[in-house]
Amino acid sequence: DGSSVTGMNPIEESDLVVKPDLTTFVELPFGSKVARVLCNIYEPQNGSLTRYAGDSRHILQKNLEYAKNKGFFYNVGPELEFFMFEQEGIAQTTDSGGYFASPFRDRGEKVRERIIEVLSDMGKQTGIEAEYSHHESAFSQHEIDLNYSEALNMADFSLLYKWIVKFMAGENGMVATFMPKPIEGVNGSGMHIHQSLSDENGTNLFFDPEGEYGLSDTARQFIAGQLKYARESCGILAQWVNSYKRLIPNFEAPTYVSWSVVNRSALIRVPLLLKNREKAMRAEIRCADPACNPYLAFSVLLRAGLSGIEEKLELEPPQRDNLYNVGYQERKKRGIIELPGSLGEALREVEQSELVRKTLGDFTLDNWIALKAEEWAQYRKKVHPYELEKYYHL
Numbered sequence: 333d334g335s336s337v338t339g340m341n342p343i344e345e346s347d348l349v350v351k352p353d354l355t356t357f358v359e360l361p362f363g364s365k366v367a368r369v370l371c372n373i374y375e376p377q378n379g380s381l382t383r384y385a386g387d388s389r390h391i392l393q394k395n396l397e398y399a400k401n402k403g404f405f406y407n408v409g410p411e412l413e414f415f416m417f418e419q420e421g422i423a424q425t426t427d428s429g430g431y432f433a434s435p436f437r438d439r440g441e442k443v444r445e446r447i448i449e450v451l452s453d454m455g456k457q458t459g460i461e462a463e464y465s466h467h468e469s470a471f472s473q474h475e476i477d478l479n480y481s482e483a484l485n486m487a488d489f490s491l492l493y494k495w496i497v498k499f500m501a502g503e504n505g506m507v508a509t510f511m512p513k514p515i516e517g518v519n520g521s522g523m524h525i526h527q528s529l530s531d532e533n534g535t536n537l538f539f540d541p542e543g544e545y546g547l548s549d550t551a552r553q554f555i556a557g558q559l560k561y562a563r564e565s566c567g568i569l570a571q572w573v574n575s576y577k578r579l580i581p582n583f584e585a586p587t588y589v590s591w592s593v594v595n596r597s598a599l600i601r602v603p604l605l606l607k608n609r610e611k612a613m614r615a616e617i618r619c620a621d622p623a624c625n626p627y628l629a630f631s632v633l634l635r636a637g638l639s640g641i642e643e644k645l646e647l648e649p650p651q652r653d654n655l656y657n658v659g660y661q662e663r664k665k666r667g668i669i670e671l672p673g674s675l676g677e678a679l680r681e682v683e684q685s686e687l688v689r690k691t692l693g694d695f696t697l698d699n700w701i702a703l704k705a706e707e708w709a710q711y712r713k714k715v716h717p718y719e720l721e722k723y724y725h726l
Contacts, residue, residue: 349374349381356488358457361450362499370488385695388627392484395631395691399638404529404537406634409480409614410490412622413521414497415472415514416440416506423514425471426506440467440474443504448476450496460489469584470518480526480614483634487626494622512570512621513577520578522585523622526603527633528614529554539613545593545602546609552647555591555600555615557640558633559648562589562599562619564685566671567678568632568692569620571704573711576674578621581656586618589669590651597655599671619671628692628700635691676708 350371360366373384383390399406418424427439448462455461464477476497481489494510501508513520529537529550540548547555558565570579579585584596592598601616620629648667655668672678682688682701689697 392627409526411524510622553640554637556645556647561636567682
C-alpha cells in the first residue's frame with residue numbers, strides 16, 4: 333500500500349510491489365534464523381511491472397550506472413556520528429567525556445565495543461568493516477568509522493548500521509539518536525563522506541603522484557563540481573530543519589563553500605596522507621548529516637562531481653586559514669559564498685536546481701519539495717522559547 337508511506341503514491345494509485353534483492357541478504361546475530369534483505373519497489377503499468385520512480389535505492393542505482401558508462405565507479409566511506417542519551421525524547425547526557433575520552437569518562441565505550449562486534453560480523457558478509465571507534469567532542473557523542481565501499485553497498489549498510497546502533501543502545505538502557513543537533517552549544521552529529529572514483533580494475537582515479545597534494549585532474553574537477561553545486565545540493569545532504577542548527581560557525585561544521593587540505597572549517601577537505609596514498613587518496617565532504625537519505629545524498633554528490641569532470645572545471649586554490657575567523661569583506665574578496673542557513677533557504681536552492689532534478693527525477697523531487705515545504709511551514713508557525721525570552725517585554 334504505497335499510500336501508507338509518506339511521500340509515495342496517493343490512495344487512488346496505492347498498489348506497489350516489492351521484490352527481494354537477494355544480494356542484500358545478511359544474517360543478523362540476534363537469535364536463530366533472523367536476517368535482513370532489502371527489496372526493490374515496482375509499480376504495475378499496462379499489465380507489467382516497472383521500477384518505481386520514487387524508490388531512492390533505484391535512483392542511486394541509475395546514477396551509478398550513469399557513472400559506470402563513463403568509466404567511473406563511486407566509492408564512499410561515511411563517518412556516522414550519534415548521541416546516546418538516558419531517556420527517549422530527552423537529551424540527557426550519559427557521560428562527561430570529550431574527544432577520545434578515557435574509558436572512565438566514557439560510559440558508552442562498552443556499548444560501542446558491542447556494536448563493533450556486531451558490525452564486524454556484518455562486515456564478513458558485506459565487505460564493510462568498522463575501522464575505528466571513539467568518543468566524539470560533545471558529551472555522550474560517539475563515532476564509528478567504516479572502511480570505504482561501492483556507494484550502493486554503503487548506502488544499504490548505512491541503514492543497517494543505524495538500526496544496529498539504536499538496537500544495541502536500547503539493549504544497554506540508553507537511547508541512540510542520529511538527530512543532527514540535539515544539544516545547543518556543542519558540536520552536532522555529522523556524516524562526513526569520504527569519496528573517490530576508481531576504474532573497473534579498482535585503480536584510484538583521484539591519485540596522481542605528480543599532482544599537487546597528490547590529486548589527479550579527475551579529482552580536482554570532481555571537487556570543483558561539488559563546490560559549484562554545493563548550495564543547491566545542500567538540502568538533500570542536510571534535509572531537516574534541525575540540520576541547519578548544526579551548520580553554524582565554530583562547531584567543526586562547514587558554513588562556507590570552499591576546499592582545503594586538512595582544514596576542518598572547509599566544506600571539502602583533502603586529508604593529509606603520509607602512506608598508501610595511491611589507494612587512500614580521497615575528498616571528504618562535511619556538510620551532510622546522518623539523518624539524510626544516503627541513496628539520495630550519494631546520488632547528488634556523484635552527479636555534482638561528475639558534472640565538474642564533464643564541464644572540465646578548474647579547482648580554485650585551497651583555503652588554508654580558519655574560515656570561521658575570516659570576516660565578510662575578506663570572504664567576499666576571495667569569492668567564498670555561504671551554504672544555506674536554513675531549510676527554507678536550502679529548499680529554494682533545490683527547487684531551482686537542474687542538477688538535482690536530473691539526478692532524482694521529477695517524481696521524487698516534486699514529492700520531496702512538497703514534503704519539505706510543509707515541514708518548513710509547520711516550523712515557521714511555532715513560537716520558540718528563544719522568542720519569548722528575547723521579545724516578551726517588547
